Amino acid sequence: MNWQLIVKTAIRDSRKDRSKLLLFMSSIILGVAALVAINSFNDNLVRDIETQSKSLLGADMTVGGNKPIPESLIASLDSLSSEQSSEVELFSMSYLPSKQKSQFVKLKGLTGKFPYYGNFLTEPTSAATSFKTGKYALVDDGMMLQYNLEVGDSIKLGEITFPIHGRLMSVFGNLDMGSSFAPSVYISGEQVSATKLIQPGSLVNYKNYYKVDMSTDLDEWKKERRQRFRNESIRVTTVEDQRENLQEAFSNLNNFLNIVALISLLLACIGVASSVLIYVKSKVQSIAILRCLGMKGAEAFMVYFLQIFVLGVLSVIVGIAIGSIIQIILPIVLKGFLPYEVNMTISSSAIIKGFLMGIISTTLFALGPLLSVRNITPLKTLRISDDPVKADPLRWLIYGLIILSISGFLYSLTGSLLNSGILTLGILAAFLILFGVAKLVTWCVRKYFPKNSSFVLRQGLSNLYRPNNQTQTLIVSIGLGTGILTLLFILQGLILGNVEDMGAGNQPNMIVFGIEADQNEEMESITKSFDMPVIQNVPVVTMELAAWQGKTKKEWMQDTTRTASRWAINREARVSYREEMSEDDELIEGTYTGVYNDGDSIMVSLDQRYADGLDVEMGDELIWNVQGAIIKTYVGSIRKINFRKMKSRFFILFPVGVLEAAPQFRILVSKSPNKQVTADFRNAVVKFMPNASVIDLGSILVTLNDIITKVSYVIKFMAGFSILIGLIVLISSLFLSKFQRIRESVLLRTLGASEKKIYRINAVEYTALGLLSALTGILLAVVGSYLLATFVFELDFNLSWWPILGIFVFIIALTVAIGLWNSRDVIKRSPLEVLRNV
Amino acid sequence: MILEAKEIFKIYKGVNKELTVLDNINFQVTKGEILSIVGPSGSGKTTLLGLCAGLDNQSSGIIKLAGEPISQLTENEKAEIRNRKVGFIFQNFQLLPTLTALENVMIPMELQGRSIGARAKAIELLKRVGLGGRHDHYPSQLSGGEKQRVSLARAFSNDPEILFADEPTGNLDEESGLIVENLLFDLNREKQTTLVIVTHDLELANKTDRIIKLKGGKIVSDECIKTAANL
Known part of the structure; x- marks a missing residue:
């Protein structure tokens, strides 16, 4: 190989055409910047949790009990x-x-x-x-x-x-x-x-x-x-326990950021592949001339590989710089974000990871379209033809390497071979479905072609299946881009919704304990007189577990082989009764029995942790001592309590109709609009019901809300980055189509087609493409986000369709707009000029 | 013998039938000969030129270029032969748009690994074709005639044994065409190069030593003529 010439030609050839690689460069820059910023943020978070866990605990270990x-x-x-x-x-x-x-x-x-x-x-x-x-x-x-x-x-x-x-x-x-x-x-x-x-x-x-x-x-x-x-009954907490708690608290944020990192990289990769494909297409003639003059296929390939690689490396470096600058800006944004100080520093491991992933993905995704350079025949100098360049068998190797690198990247994010495998298969499935849809569309349009429709419609639709059509390329790239963007959008909404659910805006901030049963009505009226809502008003009966599974509490305590925990055995049970299970709780096993009918067995509902602590199962007998009275019950259901909600939570729930006559007090949960009302309300309660205690959760919620606002900001900021890459990728995919239709449009124009007609023909084609790819992409995103929300984030899946409809319309509009913009180029110039140059 | 074509067939396979573009072509070209291939559109002129220059492969038959059976060579070996022994002139010039006039002329030499002296020779050739002051101009800054003159300079830059010209004046006005034509013959005479011109311009063809006429993919005549150009 003549390396000197290869380098020289690469430099000369790129001189006038570097702007053509702007889309390529911007895809890499943004992708790598997002990757570095997200990984740095995660590294900083993990490192700070590590170092600050000690400060949060104040010591290396605490040992305590009652x-x-x-x-x-x-x-x-x-x-x-x-x-x-x-x-x-x-x-x-x-x-x-x-x-x-x-x-x-x-x-x-x-x-x-x-x-x-x-x-x-x-x-x-x-x-x-x-x-x-x-x-x-x-x-x-x-x-x-x-x-x-x-x-x-x-x-x-x-x-x-x-x-x-x-x-x-x-x-x-x-x-x-x-x-x-x-x-x-x-x-x-x-x-x-x-x-x-x-x-x-x-x-x-x-x-x-x-x-x-x-x-x-x-x-x-x-x-x-x-x-x-x-x-x-001694509780020991170490720094490690503290760290695990903290990491768990931020695990969803972490998962989301990992998904954004993956999405950013995938989008960047699609951007790389599309823009290199455009570039190679624009270079076919030059390559044919070089081949004609005696340049070998491998040398021609190296000329363009070198250009792409060098620009790729430069873009990766710029991306790393931008990602690192974000790290410098983040501490300002995140000031006060976490319940302790986070020292944002540029993470060297994030930079190395960003560099390697950037280079590997750029190289692999650019190699796909670049390989075709080896097969560009010198005959194209004699005959300009649109014949597709012969596919290179080496592309299968590249595809294999791409799948392997995606799996590797996913493994580095999830740390699980199974999860990375499932996600890789999911991405492949999305790709294949889009490919299948494109094939189906081509087949359907040809088969059910509306032969009697207008010229414009026939011409526009036939572009979908004619030789050299762009149906597959565009449906796959626009569909993937739309799918990824929608997925990100849905997940962001779900996570933000979940985070905001915890925010002070929606949480009760006031709990009144110890209300006597006969004070209940008065308490409610005091609450309402302050214009505060009664969010929860529940009865509480204290009782003790006397016996279960055929043994008394004393017998269980003496049993050295027991598997039940001491805390669960000794716990003074504060029990409530209600007809319906709280909507915040999740039923794990059995059926919740809300009403007791005479003659039935009394079925109680236990919290999962309490049931585990007692080591009891569905149907087990539990005997309670309710301040002297003995009540026999059975485990009828097991629930998982949502501890994020600031409401009173009960490990044990009885059905209505059992405990009404037992000595009891009530708990009222409300929400105060401000500190002054809180203080006035507290004074009113103390004045009329000295036995009741008012607990103000306000200060806790203020901190919580602050954290949540900032977490939301980080989520939006990082997702915004990804969305920007997505748009660039979509635009680059659409610019790709410019080369396909130029000659046809020019010929039509030469033959007398009006400007309007050409616009309309292109509009029909691009509307069909935009509609089908956006629809498929969105459907894939809905399925993907459901799976991710359910199995990764463990969130309730719900969709707001209006924004998704917005994305759908936006993608079609964008596709048509860029398609028409491409035709504008033809229409503005004289047909002869274009015909000579194509 | 610099070029030898023996029993050449070129057949394109369609969906239902085969299309024979070249049908049993046989001819030989001696060193230094100036030959033109003429014929109506679709007669197979350009296809034959592509095969002779190693740009495409025939369906059957043997083509020997500078003694080498070109169709039996690998793509890289063909590229090597094109670079060392062949020069090209195209109807649509085929200059690299991102390279200056000088760089376009230099590139065949650079492909041979001749970096020393390449620049001086390219400057000399550009001067020879009357573009001494246009070294740094890009193809888009040149007229059609100027582009073809750069193309001429490039074609002669690697001192080819044989030069293939496909309708060299086809895209030019009469005046520019004449200048290019004269330069082509003058340079050819100076460099003692074999010249194969594909054209349907009979006036141009008549200036060559020999005319092969193609029709329907077959050679219908192969005659030697005496012209003013080669006297």
């Missing part, structure tokens, strides 16, 4: 840890002397240097440590605001009055929103006993924080003692 940690464990823990702190947590009423008001609070007494990682956020800052030095309290900022308290005011906890030393701006290391129902108040652990709040029978949580030597494998240590912790 009784002090047994001595037998203390020795083992002491040997493990170099430093430790302890915390006592209890719920209690507090009194605010300056306001003469009472408030239910979560009191925490802290001893030791906790936190070991991260800091308390307080105002003033010094209060974060100084509150432990004496009789001082740190009070939740929300509570300070509600009662208009200032630093220096007092709070009475049990028998001791503490000066408020600072505002607690964040609940440190606490992602468990359920535990934040009552505002937190911190005091020094040494002061807890003086308050005399801990009495025999008090419900107290004890927690120890440990800082452990880096070399210790805490998870292994925990695993070895799992049974012991379970028996002692």
